[in-house]
Structures are given as C-alpha cells and as structure tokens.
Amino acid sequence: MxxxxxxxxxxxxxxxxxxxxxxxxxxxxxxxxxxxxxxxxxxxxxxxxxxxxxxxxxxxxxxxxxxxxxxxxxxxxxxxxxxxxxxxxxxxxxxxxxxxxxxxxxxxxxxxxxxxxxxxxxxxxxxxxxxxxxxxxxxxxxxxxxxxxxxxxxxxxxxxxxxxxxxxxxxxxxxxxxxxxxxxxxxxxxxxxxxxxxxxxxxxxxxxxxxxxLARAQKASALGALAAAAAHELGSPLGTIAVVAKELARDMPPDSPWVEDIQLLQSQSDRCRVILADLARRPDAEGEMEPYAPLGPVQVIEAVAAPHRRADVALEITVTGAEEGAASPLPLSPELQHGLGNILQNAMQFATTRVDVTLHCDPSALVLTVADDGPGFPVSLLERLGEPYVSDRDERLEQVPVRAGGGGTMGLGLFIAQILLERTGAVVSYANGRPGSTPVGAGAHVTVNWSGPLPAAQ
Structure with missing residues (x-):
C-alpha cells in the first residue's frame, strides 16, 4: 500500500x-x-x-x-x-x-x-x-x-x-x-x-x-473559495446521483446481489452531501461564531478520531508530563477538527494494526505525536510534505496497490491541514520511525507542537 x-x-x-x-x-x-x-x-x-x-x-x-x-x-x-x-x-x-x-x-x-x-x-x-x-x-x-x-x-x-x-x-x-x-x-x-x-x-x-x-495565506484563501465553488457546482450532480440511487433501491429485488452496493452508494452520496454542505456553509452563519467549549486534550483526540475509527485498528492514547486533569484545555475548533482529523484519518487508513497518539503536556507546551504502523512516508517526499500538489505517484504507484478511497495525490489536504493547525499556533513536522524503536516501528510519525500560548488561550 x-x-x-x-x-x-x-x-x-x-x-x-x-x-x-x-x-x-x-x-x-x-x-x-x-x-x-x-x-x-x-x-x-x-x-x-x-x-x-x-x-x-x-x-x-x-x-x-x-x-x-x-x-x-x-x-x-x-x-x-x-x-x-x-x-x-x-x-x-x-x-x-x-x-x-x-x-x-x-x-x-x-x-x-x-x-x-x-x-x-x-x-x-x-x-x-x-x-x-x-x-x-x-x-x-x-x-x-x-x-x-x-x-x-x-x-x-x-x-x-x-x-x-x-x-x-x-x-x-x-x-x-x-x-x-x-x-x-x-x-x-x-x-x-x-x-x-x-x-x-x-x-x-x-x-x-x-x-x-503571506503567499501561503493567499493560497489557503483561494482554496477556501475553490471549495465553496466546488460545493455549489457539485450539489446538482450529487442530487441526481442520490435520486437515481433511491430509485434503483426501490426497484431492486430484496434478494438481488446488488442491494448492498446500492445501499453503499446511497450512504456515500448522503455523506458527500453533508461534507459539501459543511464546505459551503458561511462562517458568519447563525451559531457559527459561538465559542467552542474547551475540552481536555484526550477528549479532543477521541472526539476528532471518532468518525475515522476502524474496527481492525487499535487507537492507543498516552499522556505524559502533566496529569490529564492539569493539562491545558483545547477548544474543539474547526481548525483542530479538520487539521487533526485529517492526520488521524490517514493514520487509521494506512495503519496495519494500531495507531499511537502521544500527548506530552506541561504548563507552557503541548506536543502531540500521531504514529501508525503503516508503510511510512516516501523518503524523497519528506522535505516537501506540507506543500500543495505533492505526489509520490511516480515513485510508489507500482509498488503496492492504493487503498480504495485513499484520496488523491495532489497534496492539497496535507497543505490545508497544516495551514489550519498553524492558525492555532502549532508547528507540524513529519518523520518515519525506526524499526523496533516504538511499537509501531517504521511507520509515519506526525508531530504537532504548541509552544507558548496554547490554542485555548489565543
């Protein structure tokens, strides 16, 4: 993979x-x-x-x-x-x-x-x-x-x-x-x-x-406008797909071998509709500017990871440094939801059996490391991760099959996730583990480091 x-x-x-x-x-x-x-x-x-x-x-x-x-x-x-x-x-x-x-x-x-x-x-x-x-x-x-x-x-x-x-x-x-x-x-x-x-x-x-x-902020702004435009343009064809899927499900015999596929098509089209609605939602919409309730770091990780959990992959959360109760709370803001959610989603997707999340808390800093036991990052791309349109297609495409639904290779998601986390004051870095050094071995390691004022205080 x-x-x-x-x-x-x-x-x-x-x-x-x-x-x-x-x-x-x-x-x-x-x-x-x-x-x-x-x-x-x-x-x-x-x-x-x-x-x-x-x-x-x-x-x-x-x-x-x-x-x-x-x-x-x-x-x-x-x-x-x-x-x-x-x-x-x-x-x-x-x-x-x-x-x-x-x-x-x-x-x-x-x-x-x-x-x-x-x-x-x-x-x-x-x-x-x-x-x-x-x-x-x-x-x-x-x-x-x-x-x-x-x-x-x-x-x-x-x-x-x-x-x-x-x-x-x-x-x-x-x-x-x-x-x-x-x-x-x-x-x-x-x-x-x-x-x-x-x-x-x-x-x-x-x-x-x-x-x-400034250039990165301009790119992020342009991507936001592009996302809103894409959500608007995709709404009509997605609605057509949903209608056709509903009609197919209604006309399909209960014992047909295609029933499960039609149900999957319906569920995925519904999920796409929710995602597009979220992308198209105006930031000044009603209730959007309300402050997000701060949660403990472990609660934030659990809430962000919940939609992406896999039954065959264990999620281990470890806290070091300050006790969980003494750790500075974090607001479950859109930046954390989408930035950390992207990282955790991909860790789950490429992990073989486990994903380890380590939180090191002290009064002035919070360091979060997400590590999985998957194939790790291509070495040739490590220095370029976080840039838009990064792809390892030429180097890795023929080595292992791509997981279905694994997403594109344009690097926009990585770029956007990092931009969102940086808005909270984080510094993001990427590495591969050493075989035998941790339970996840040589898999991918993503470190998000908040030093100084934490997101809740900003």
Missing amino acids: TRQAWAGTVDDGAADARPEGGRWAAARINLRTLNTIRWIAIAGQTVTLLTVEDLVGIDIPLLPALAVTAVSLLINLYAVARRRRSPFLTERGAVLFLGYDTVQLTVLLMLTGGLENPFAVLVLAPLMVGASMLGRRLVTGLTTLTTACLTLVWVLAMPLSWPTSNGVTLSPIYLGGIWAALTLSAIFIATYVYKVAQSGRDLSQALIASQVS
Whole structure:
C-alpha cells in the first residue's frame, strides 16, 4: 500500500518558508566578487612594487616580491576558469580564498619592511570582506589567522632600507604599539562588520518568511473559495446521483446481489452531501461564531478520531508530563477538527494494526505525536510534505496497490491541514520511525507542537 493519501491529505510554521534559511553556513558566495577584489589587489601590489624604488628610493627584494604577486595572479586565473563551472563558493571555499589573501599580504609585508610599511593596514582588508559574508565560527578563525600573521610580521619582517639622507628608525616600542593597534582593529572590525551583516541577513530572512507566509495565506484563501465553488457546482450532480440511487433501491429485488452496493452508494452520496454542505456553509452563519467549549486534550483526540475509527485498528492514547486533569484545555475548533482529523484519518487508513497518539503536556507546551504502523512516508517526499500538489505517484504507484478511497495525490489536504493547525499556533513536522524503536516501528510519525500560548488561550 502506497503512502499517497498521506501526501495528499494531511507542515513547521516558520519552516514552511524554509528561508530557510536555514543555516548561514550553507550560503553560497559569489566568486566573481572575490575575483574582482583580488584583481584590484594584484594591480595595486604590482604598481607599488615597480615604482616604490624610483619614487621613494627604498631598496626592496623586487623579484621575490613580484614572485609572490605572480602566484596570486595564477591562482586568480584558475579561480576565473573555475567560475565558469561553478560561479559560487561555499563558506569553506570563501574562507580558504580570503585566508590565502591574508597569508599572501603577510609574506609581502615581511619582504617589504613589516609594520614599518605604511600599507600594513591592508592586511585587514580580507578580514573585513570575510566578516561581511561568513558565519561566526569562520569569522573567528579568520580573525585568529590575521592576528597570527600580524604577529609574524612584527617579529620576523625584514626592515626597510631607507635612503641615508632621510632614513627613519622606528623603536621596537612604537612597532609594538602598531601591532597592538592593528590587532585590536582586526578584532573590532571583525565583530562590528559581522554584527551589521548578520542584522541585514536576519532582516532579509524575516522579510522572506513573511512573504512566504503571506503567499501561503493567499493560497489557503483561494482554496477556501475553490471549495465553496466546488460545493455549489457539485450539489446538482450529487442530487441526481442520490435520486437515481433511491430509485434503483426501490426497484431492486430484496434478494438481488446488488442491494448492498446500492445501499453503499446511497450512504456515500448522503455523506458527500453533508461534507459539501459543511464546505459551503458561511462562517458568519447563525451559531457559527459561538465559542467552542474547551475540552481536555484526550477528549479532543477521541472526539476528532471518532468518525475515522476502524474496527481492525487499535487507537492507543498516552499522556505524559502533566496529569490529564492539569493539562491545558483545547477548544474543539474547526481548525483542530479538520487539521487533526485529517492526520488521524490517514493514520487509521494506512495503519496495519494500531495507531499511537502521544500527548506530552506541561504548563507552557503541548506536543502531540500521531504514529501508525503503516508503510511510512516516501523518503524523497519528506522535505516537501506540507506543500500543495505533492505526489509520490511516480515513485510508489507500482509498488503496492492504493487503498480504495485513499484520496488523491495532489497534496492539497496535507497543505490545508497544516495551514489550519498553524492558525492555532502549532508547528507540524513529519518523520518515519525506526524499526523496533516504538511499537509501531517504521511507520509515519506526525508531530504537532504548541509552544507558548496554547490554542485555548489565543
């Protein structure tokens, strides 16, 4: 039996946006930007090395210094060629790129006077670039590397050969002061630039999350209008089916083998009529705005699961944490009825022998887990559950027959159920169990987590 109805019938509030966001370490950094910065550095270094002796009269080891610059030139040419295949770097690649620039500047400074060189401050440039785009751990590592390089420049650099007429000799104490100033500057720049950049990233991700939430709300509203329109359009053909079924039942001999089928057709058409009437009902209809009486969490589960119970599937409800009497009550609202009802219906439908519902209650949170011993979710769809029009048709259709009445594979039910539960402040997540880890084994696990204000208090 495929898990199609799971994907088609039953998502993490903010995780729906998946701006994911997620970890900044997974960000991708434009290689073109780093290439351009390095080209500017190579050009400036080359011009300075070729003109400093004539303009200032300082004797420097020109060939070794040019060789260091030439290595950067070759590496940057390789990076440009690589950019055609992959125009982005991971954070790890970017920190290696900037770390090399720091080391290259360090070697140049050691050949050209160290901290006596007025261009020593440029060793902070790669750190500033890195702090604007890397994560905290890598920025800390790059700051440590920069500090170590400044220390090497202070201790091991070759002194400048000033002309005799206007030579300058800096005292070790003054050079130590320059080292301390540059080191403190490195720490300050790294901290400040990282904080400013992180604030910008957080704001951008919050904007993305709000845009995605708005888009999801618009989709849910459109689906509600579609449901009302569908209920209206389907009313006439469903009425015709009911009339024909009634006439067939009246004309059918009592001993006919088709009697049970006709009765099933009548009962299902009546059920469809009730469902369509519920979909078409206006939210401001009489009595619709009355508050729903709060019930204990176990009572809510039992009430929601009642229409979907199967005689051959056991429903086990377990409460952990607070005692049931002390658990915060929940209103039996339409969101809970339809959202949890969808989850429980599909758990019952795909379970082999049992469905386990676990409630963990404490004063500030309620965690509900629904697990069944069925086939579980297709692994390839786990990350996409909660999105509309998700289907495992191609992957699973040929493996096991679909249960009759299992529903479609468009994923709208899962999307709608999650939207409804999120309106109550819940976060929904999906997983498959591990064989032998629980009584239901490797079946599907759906977790609904209310933290902070519970639905009854909202």
